[in-house]
Amino acid sequence: MRRALLPGAACAVIAVVGLLIAGFRHVDLRTASAGAPNQSTIAALHPAQRVCEGPITSQGPARGVAIWGASAKGVAKLTVSVQDATTHTVLASGSFHPIPLESDWTARLDREVPGSRPVRICLTDDVGAFSLAGSAVSAPTVTVAGVATGQRFSLVLLSDGGSLLGSLSTAFSRASLWRPSWVGSWTFWLLGIALLAAFGVGVSAVVSAAAADDEDRPVSEPDPDGDGPPSADGRSQAGQDRPQPVS
Amino acid sequence: MQRSAQAAAPERVGLRRLTPPKSLAALLIIVVSVGLAWALIVPPWQTPDELAHFGYVQSLAENFAIPSTAGGQPASSDVRLADGAVGASRGAFWPAPAPPDWSRADYDAYLAVEHGAHPPPKTDGTGPSSATGNPPLYYLVGAAAYLFDHGGTAFGRLYAVRMFGVVLLLVTTIAAWLLAGEAFGRRRLPQLGCAAVAGLLPMSAFMSTAVNPDGLLIALWTVTLWLGARVINHRARGADVVVLCAATAAAILTKATSYALVGPILLALFIGWRRRPAAERSGALKLIAAGGLVLVVPVLGWVEVASSLGGLSITTVASSPAHPFQVRQFLSYLWQFYLPRLPSLAPLRTTPDLPVYDIWLRQGTGVFGWLDVYLPNWMYQASGLAAAGLGIVSFGLLTRLRGRRQLALLGFFALTVLALLVLLHVTEYRTLIAGGGQFLQGRYLLPVVGLLGLAVGLVIARVPLRLRPSACAAAVTVLLVAQAISLSTVVHGYYL
Numbered sequence: 001m002r003r004a005l006l007p008g009a010a011c012a013v014i015a016v017v018g019l020l021i022a023g024f025r026h027v028d029l030r031t032a033s034a035g036a037p038n039q040s041t042i043a044a045l046h047p048a049q050r051v052c053e054g055p056i057t058s059q060g061p062a063r064g065v066a067i068w069g070a071s072a073k074g075v076a077k078l079t080v081s082v083q084d085a086t087t088h089t090v091l092a093s094g095s096f097h098p099i100p101l102e103s104d105w106t107a108r109l110d111r112e113v114p115g116s117r118p119v120r121i122c123l124t125d126d127v128g129a130f131s132l133a134g135s136a137v138s139a140p141t142v143t144v145a146g147v148a149t150g151q152r153f154s155l156v157l158l159s160d161g162g163s164l165l166g167s168l169s170t171a172f173s174r175a176s177l178w179r180p181s182w183v184g185s186w187t188f189w190l191l192g193i194a195l196l197a198a199f200g201v202g203v204s205a206v207v208s209a210a211a212a213d214d215e216d217r218p219v220s221e222p223d224p225d226g227d228g229p230p231s232a233d234g235r236s237q238a239g240q241d242r243p244q245p246v247s
Numbered sequence: 248m249q250r251s252a253q254a255a256a257p258e259r260v261g262l263r264r265l266t267p268p269k270s271l272a273a274l275l276i277i278v279v280s281v282g283l284a285w286a287l288i289v290p291p292w293q294t295p296d297e298l299a300h301f302g303y304v305q306s307l308a309e310n311f312a313i314p315s316t317a318g319g320q321p322a323s324s325d326v327r328l329a330d331g332a333v334g335a336s337r338g339a340f341w342p343a344p345a346p347p348d349w350s351r352a353d354y355d356a357y358l359a360v361e362h363g364a365h366p367p368p369k370t371d372g373t374g375p376s377s378a379t380g381n382p383p384l385y386y387l388v389g390a391a392a393y394l395f396d397h398g399g400t401a402f403g404r405l406y407a408v409r410m411f412g413v414v415l416l417l418v419t420t421i422a423a424w425l426l427a428g429e430a431f432g433r434r435r436l437p438q439l440g441c442a443a444v445a446g447l448l449p450m451s452a453f454m455s456t457a458v459n460p461d462g463l464l465i466a467l468w469t470v471t472l473w474l475g476a477r478v479i480n481h482r483a484r485g486a487d488v489v490v491l492c493a494a495t496a497a498a499i500l501t502k503a504t505s506y507a508l509v510g511p512i513l514l515a516l517f518i519g520w521r522r523r524p525a526a527e528r529s530g531a532l533k534l535i536a537a538g539g540l541v542l543v544v545p546v547l548g549w550v551e552v553a554s555s556l557g558g559l560s561i562t563t564v565a566s567s568p569a570h571p572f573q574v575r576q577f578l579s580y581l582w583q584f585y586l587p588r589l590p591s592l593a594p595l596r597t598t599p600d601l602p603v604y605d606i607w608l609r610q611g612t613g614v615f616g617w618l619d620v621y622l623p624n625w626m627y628q629a630s631g632l633a634a635a636g637l638g639i640v641s642f643g644l645l646t647r648l649r650g651r652r653q654l655a656l657l658g659f660f661a662l663t664v665l666a667l668l669v670l671l672h673v674t675e676y677r678t679l680i681a682g683g684g685q686f687l688q689g690r691y692l693l694p695v696v697g698l699l700g701l702a703v704g705l706v707i708a709r710v711p712l713r714l715r716p717s718a719c720a721a722a723v724t725v726l727l728v729a730q731a732i733s734l735s736t737v738v739h740g741y742y743l
Contacts, residue, residue, distance in 0.1 A: 004716030011717075011724040019731050029743050030346065035334055037341030059349065068344055104343060137337065154344035161743070164735065171742035174349040178291050178333045178357075180396060180403040187287060194280035195731055202443075202723040205273035209435030210716040212268060 004210035008203035016199050020165070028106075029161035029170060031115060032058040036152040038068035038104075038133035043147040045078070045125040045132055051146030053153060054120030055085035062113040064094070064158035065121060066106045068133035071098040076128030080107040085118035098130060106158065113157070121155055168192070270439050271424055278420050278446040281730055282413035286456035288734060290347040290741050291405055292335035293616045294457035295688070298322060299376035300386070301458045304408055308390035308397075309370045313383060319374030324367035329401035332357040339617045342740050349742075361400050369401075382549055384500040385460035405458065412456035415466045419455060420446030422469035423697045427704045429476035430656060436719045437708040441700035445469060447726035448699070449613045449733035454690050460502045461690060467498040468694035471508055472663065475515035479655050483519030485534040491515070492538035496545045504694065507666040512542075514662055518655045570680040572673075580676045597675075597685035608634060610689025613733050618688065620740040622733060633725075641702040644709050660698050667695060 034053055043051060065080045081093040094107035113119060123132070134153035144152050161167055172188035179187075267275065292298045302322050306314040314321065322330065330336050332353060338345035348354070360366065378386075392411035396403035423445030427438040445451060455462040474491040481487055495512050498505035516538070520531050580595045584602045588594065598605035612630040613622045648654055675686040707718045 003713060004720070007717035008720035008724075011720045015724045015728050019728065022732075023735075027739060027743055033344060033346055035337060035345050035348075037337065037345045038343075039341065066344075154341075156344060164739065164743075167743050168738070171738045174347075174742040175288060175290075175738070177349065177351060177354045178329075178347065178402050179287065180399060180406050183287060183406075188284075191280060191284040191287070195284060195727075195734070198277040198280060198727055198730075199724065201273050201277050202727055203720065205270040205277075205439055206436070206716055206720045206723060208268070208273065209270035209439045209719065212270065212435040213715070 004207045005203065008206045012199035012203050016196060023165035024163045027161045027164050027167055028064065028158045029060070029167055030156045031060045031062050031159050032056050032157040034121075034137075034152055034155045036134045036137045036154045038154040039135040040133065041069070041131040042134040042151040042153055043132045044072065045123070045130040047125050047127060047129075049146065050122055050124045051132065051144065051153060052083075052120055052122040053144045053155065054083075055118035056121065056155075056157065057118050058113060058115045058157045060115040060159050062109065062115070062157035063160045064106050064108050066104045066156045066158060067096070067123060068102075068104050068154040069098065069131050070102045070133075071100050072129035072131060073100060074128055075099055076130050077126040078105075078107075078130055079124045079126055080109075081122045081124070082109060082113050083120045083122060085120045088120065091119065095126070102131075102133070104154075119157075121157075123153070267421075268435060270435050271421070271442065274424075274439060274442055274446065275417060275420060277727075278416055278452075279413055281447060281452050282416045282456050283410065284734055285452045286409040286412055287406065288737055289409075289453070289457070289615070290335070290338075291333050291402055292330060293339065293342070293347070293741070294453070294459060295617060295690070296377055297458050298326065298330065298336065299378040300389075300460065301405055301408065302326060302372045302376050303378045303381070303383075303386045304389040304393050304458065305369060305404070306372055307383065307386050308393040310373065312373065313379065314373050315375050315379050316373040317375070320372055321374045321376040323369050323372030325369040325401050326372060328360060328367045329357065329405075333402075340619050342616055342619055346741050358400070381460055381502060382500045382553075384497060385463040385502075388463065389458065408458045409456050412458075412462045415462040416446055416452060416455040418466040419451065419469045419696070422466065422473050423700045426469065426473040426476060426697050427701060429473060429480055430701055431704060431708050434708060436715050437704035440707040440719050440722045441697070441704035443723050443726055444700035444703050445696045447723075447730060448696060449615075449729050450611060450690055451693055451696050452730070453613070453615055453733070454693055461693060464498065464502045464504065465693045465696060467494055467501060468505070468508070469697040470494045471498060471512065472660070472695075472697045475512055475659050475663075476656055478515045478519040479522070479659060480652065481519070482522045483516060483531055483535065485531075485537075488516060488519070488534050488538040489541055492542035496542045499546050500549055504667070504670060504691070507670040508663070510666050511659055511663040515659050518659070522652075522655075570677070570682075572677065573680075576680070577673070577676050580679065581672060584672070595679060597679070597687075602687070604631065606685075606687050606689055607692060608689070611692055612689070613729070613736075614689065615733065615737050616740065620737055622736055626729070626732060637702055637706065640706055644705055660701070664695055664698060667692070 034056060045051065062082070065082065067078070067080065075097050076099075077095060077097050079093060079095045082091045083089060084091060092109035092111040092113050094109040096105040096107040098105045132147070132153050134147070134151055136150050137152045147153065168188075169185065172185040175188055176184045292301065299321065302314055305323055305326065306312055309323075320327075332348065334345060334348045338347060389408045389411060392408045393404050396407040399407075420442045424438050424442035427434075427441035431437045451465060455465060471491065471494045474487060474494055478484075478487045478491055491512055495505070495508050498508055516535055520528060520535060523531050576595070579592045582589070583592060583594070583596045587601070588596065596602060608631050609621075609627045610618065612627055614620065645657060648657060671687055671691055678684070678686040703722055707715055707722065710718045
């Protein structure tokens with residue numbers, strides 16, 4: 001019992017502690033999305049060219065905007081400004097420096113944009129050409145200026161977030177939508193706790209298995225085929241592939 | 248691989264036979280909680296082809312018909328409303344910029360329509376989809392789960408089918424336990440290691456709880472592997488033969504990939520029959536013939552039904568007269584799949600890196616959603632090292648096998664893997680030469696997850712006695728850590 005319990009418990013404790021430590025890593029939290037996949041290039045921006053998209057309402061305070069695309073050649077520079085959707089007053093701005101690699105690029109905003117306020121996101125090319133990614137998405141409430149009609153560019157608003165563990169309540173709240181009526185955030189908390197408890201249950205499974213193997217060992221019966229494998233304790237038997245001790 | 252007679256737990260008699268051993272019971276509790284987590288955390292219709300598979304289930308449940316009407320809608324109005332509301336199709340493949348809708352107001356608006364005076368019909372999804380050519384068994388079983396929440400929303404019905412997948416995952420786990428029992432004898436630590444791999448491998452849990460025939464396919468293949476081993480060990484007893492043939496027929500009626508099982512089970516039947524005393528062999532042939540009927544009749548029935556439905560495909564192997572199969576080209580394709588391309592070979596590869604790494608290893612380790620939610624890269628590297636280590640150690644141990652029964656089991660398992668690989672590679676090769684894209688996905692190897700479990704069980708069985716509990720504990724812990732990281736990756740990908 002002890003032979004199985006100690007290593008099993010040690011494995012489980014190390015794993016749980018490791019996972020909890022990893023859970024404290026920082027993650028950005030998406031607070032809004034334009035809902036446009038980065039399927040294709042919808043516009044090639046050149047210096048001084050500007051595109052805008054909105055209104056978009058953030059679920060919480062936003063401190064960054066992520067845009068998808070790639071610079072055409074070398075390092076480009078683009079400025080993102082967040083405007084009030086009605087008055088077009090600039091609420092915050094930031095910039096990013098993309099390279100010729102299709103990816104998402106995050107502009108950190110100089111001020112926090114409050115949540116629950118409809119905003120418009122404008123993207124201005126300052127230096128170099130930039131291939132802006134997006135797709136054709138029908139959303140009658142959103143207007144886009146500067147790209148072909150019916151196209152929207154991919155963007156998400158980001159908050160500073162926090163740790164992965166600290167963000168779980170938001171994640172579980174979001175995950176509880178579009179589910180059967182009986183599912184709520186509590187369901188995911190319960191399953192999360194069950195996953196942690198599984199490490200303990202796993203130890204008990206190993207201990208039970210080891211105890212059962214200990215109780216039953218060694219049991220040996222003649223093999224009618226004479227072609228049996230080694231016994232449970234790893235020792236060879238007559239007819240096996242290794243030299244046998246002769247007593 | 249051990250005989251059941253050796254180092255065995257006492258025979259379980261009477262009702263005790265139905266009570267799982269404590270270690271298995273504990274594992275099943277874990278598998279249920281992990282399975283439920285996968286079923287519920289993955290957003291609606293964010294598993295491979297889930298819309299098409301759910302449409303098939305819905306068509307059988309609502310109309311008792313395979314959705315194949317030319318010109319019909321592939322998805323019902325009910326599903327289209329739900330899909331549009333949550334943004335499932337829009338976000339498929341692009342979860343970062345287009346995650347599922349998080350707005351409660353949008354959800355309430357959807358509920359108002361769904362529960363309104365004129366909810367969208369559920370019966371008008373009669374058109375063909377990418378799932379139409381599949382045999383109907385999974386969808387029939389899934390339709391029963393669908394009806395559990397028939398009066399709820401489309402999401403309730405979808406998640407009812409998903410949660411049924413937890414049952415399939417349990418079947419896979421139990422079958423792997425039994426498979427290890429046949430291979431190693433009643434030795435709980437190797438059995439636990441084997442069953443834990445089958446039930447707790449992240450991709451196994453992810454696919455088993457998706458609306459997808461792969462869940463039933465994995466379960467049935469694992470059951471078939473167990474029964475095949477049983478037929479070999481117990482000399483083709485009548486009940487084993489019939490159940491083995493029935494399980495194989497069920498696998499074929501689940502997905503055409505299972506035609507690959509026919510050769511291996513014929514081998515198992517032949518070996519089991521040959522191991523009988525000569526005097527019993529002629530009688531045993533009648534049993535095997537009866538088993539053959541159990542296999543052939545349902546499959547031919549499906550082929551007939553499929554033909555009457557307008558020539559649905561009965562196999563995934565495409566054929567094209569314009570692009571004939573060329574052995575040299577096929578071998579070139581195989582070489583490039585597993586080894587770096589030689590300058591003399593024309594490019595015939597679908598991934599930037601070695602396909603064996605990109606497809607079998609990375610996707611087999613864990614790529615979730617519509618193959619769009621990736622684990623941290625170090626997980627794939629660690630998985631590669633673990634797979635290489637396990638492969639080398641297992642190979643070393645297998646080369647030491649000498650017993651006829653052990654070699655027979657090994658031959659059966661090896662032929663199963665080989666048949667699956669050949670079928671998959673031939674299919675992809677034909678797809679490629681016909682101008683199609685990549686066909687293979689890592690999840691296509693999951694039907695033999697029980698054999699991966701056996702490899703882990705073999706190592707546990709052969710380490711020194713005092714280290715066996717530690718080895719088993721390490722295997723279970725690693726699997727649980729992989730589960731935790733995979734689930735948190737999915738949470739991060741869709742909800743943060």
